[in-house]
Amino acid sequence: MTQTFTEMWKDLAPLGRNPRTHGYRRYAWTPADRDCRAWFQAQAHTRGLRYEADRNGNQWAWLGDPADGDAVVTGSHLDSVPDGGAFDGPLGVVSAFAALDALRARRARPVRPVGIVNFGDEEGARFGLACVGSRLTTGQLTRERAHALTDADGVTLARAMEHAGQDPETLGPDPERLARIGAFVELHVEQGRALDLSGDPVGIASAIWPHGRWRFDFAGEANHAGTTRLADRRDPMLSYAETVLAARRAADLTGALATFGKVAVEPNGVNAIPSLVRGWLDSRAADQETLDTVVTAIEEAARERAERDGVDLTVVRESFTPVVEFEHALRDELNRLLGGAAPVLGTGAGHDAGILSGAVPTAMLFVRNPTGVSHSPAESATEDDCLAGVDALTDVLEGLACR
Ligand code: HGY
Ligand code: MN
Numbered sequence: 001m002t003q004t005f006t007e008m009w010k011d012l013a014p015l016g017r018n019p020r021t022h023g024y025r026r027y028a029w030t031p032a033d034r035d036c037r038a039w040f041q042a043q044a045h046t047r048g049l050r051y052e053a054d055r056n057g058n059q060w061a062w063l064g065d066p067a068d069g070d071a072v073v074t075g076s077h078l079d080s081v082p083d084g085g086a087f088d089g090p091l092g093v094v095s096a097f098a099a100l101d102a103l104r105a106r107r108a109r110p111v112r113p114v115g116i117v118n119f120g121d122e123e124g125a126r127f128g129l130a131c132v133g134s135r136l137t138t139g140q141l142t143r144e145r146a147h148a149l150t151d152a153d154g155v156t157l158a159r160a161m162e163h164a165g166q167d168p169e170t171l172g173p174d175p176e177r178l179a180r181i182g183a184f185v186e187l188h189v190e191q192g193r194a195l196d197l198s199g200d201p202v203g204i205a206s207a208i209w210p211h212g213r214w215r216f217d218f219a220g221e222a223n224h225a226g227t228t229r230l231a232d233r234r235d236p237m238l239s240y241a242e243t244v245l246a247a248r249r250a251a252d253l254t255g256a257l258a259t260f261g262k263v264a265v266e267p268n269g270v271n272a273i274p275s276l277v278r279g280w281l282d283s284r285a286a287d288q289e290t291l292d293t294v295v296t297a298i299e300e301a302a303r304e305r306a307e308r309d310g311v312d313l314t315v316v317r318e319s320f321t322p323v324v325e326f327e328h329a330l331r332d333e334l335n336r337l338l339g340g341a342a343p344v345l346g347t348g349a350g351h352d353a354g355i356l357s358g359a360v361p362t363a364m365l366f367v368r369n370p371t372g373v374s375h376s377p378a379e380s381a382t383e384d385d386c387l388a389g390v391d392a393l394t395d396v397l398e399g400l401a402c403r
């Protein structure tokens with residue numbers, strides 16, 4: 001039996017949810033990820049869709065034959081950040097299945113293949129790099145680099161994939177698959193309050209801010225916390241702390257965003273001065289120049305302080321996504337299909353749609369988030385708004401695929 005939006009949502013809800021925090025921990029190639037993938041495959045099967053798992057960890061469900069080309073694809077991702085919310089990613093996948101059901105209920109006849117996708121490892125919560133499935137597909141991430149990605153326990157992505165029964169040797173660009181896609185539309189919960197403020201349940205994306213992740217390694221000297229004179233210390237925690245404050249100041253001054261949200265300390269003992277503090281900077285800005293300015297300012301502040309502390313600093317840019325301006329023709333077409341009144345919004349959040357945008361015409365729909373909170377268990381959207389999102393996506397699929 002085909003499930004409704006609400007039934008699918010209920011079915012998916014317990015998978016990978018931590019009982020203590022109520023947040024999701026759906027990391028790539030873990031049992032929670034496997035359960036989400038099984039859920040996707042089952043949804044494809046109950047609808048009689050053609051199911052494929054590709055070489056790069058993405059799942060596809062097809063109405064019609066993708067080999068016919070010029071396909072209209074929708075979907076998002078099912079993985080999460082550490083203790084993420086229920087909506088970021090899954091809303092786009094569940095809405096995709098529900099919209100396809102609605103298309104069928106309308107007796108709309110697609111003249112183009114319609115695909116639903118679950119992109120693998122969008123958040124990069126386990127291996128540190130976001131949008132792994134879509135980056136591999138477009139060639140923005142090489143197999144060699146992917147193989148070397150390592151989680152916090154030292155497990156490589158290649159090992160984790162093998163463990164999950166996926167062959168890591170076949171990772172790599174998939175131009176044939178991309179060539180079959182005529183349009184990709186990702187529906188996503190809004191990760192801000194623009195729609196709440198404008199009073200609209202659904203909006204359309206204009207652009208994604210340029211953004212990236214930088215790893216700051218502060219290397220000092222481990223020593224006894226009770227016997228080492230302050231003057232004799234080479235304490236990387238001090239350099240790190242100053243850098244976090246400098247990041248906030250630089251972001252404030254430039255109108256950019258800069259966040260240290262993840263930190264690792266060695267040896268991580270209460271009574272030991274750390275030998276190493278490793279902090280990850282996530283920074284985003286409306287334009288490239290501002291992003292360069294803020295990251296340079298943070299790095300300069302970090303170097304200055306590290307020198308004073310006798311600490312060695314290495315900064316590595318682990319990932320970067322340039323500004324994405326979604327294709328205007330497709331964006332305008334979506335606007336027309338939705339009655340011409342949907343607000344058009346930019347976003348600071350990254351998405352597989354952004355990665356794909358260099359290879360295929362891509363657009364995004366946003367569904368109102370009443371608090372704007374995201375990447376947290378408090379992330380939310382009302383059921384009415386979710387259903388409005390499904391309606392909008394159905395109109396878009398009908399308009400694009402059923403002419
Ligand atoms: O981090 C991001 O912007 C996205 O949600 N992956
Ligand atoms: Mn996210």
Ligand code: MN
Nearest residue numbers: 088089122188
């Ligand atoms: Mn997302």
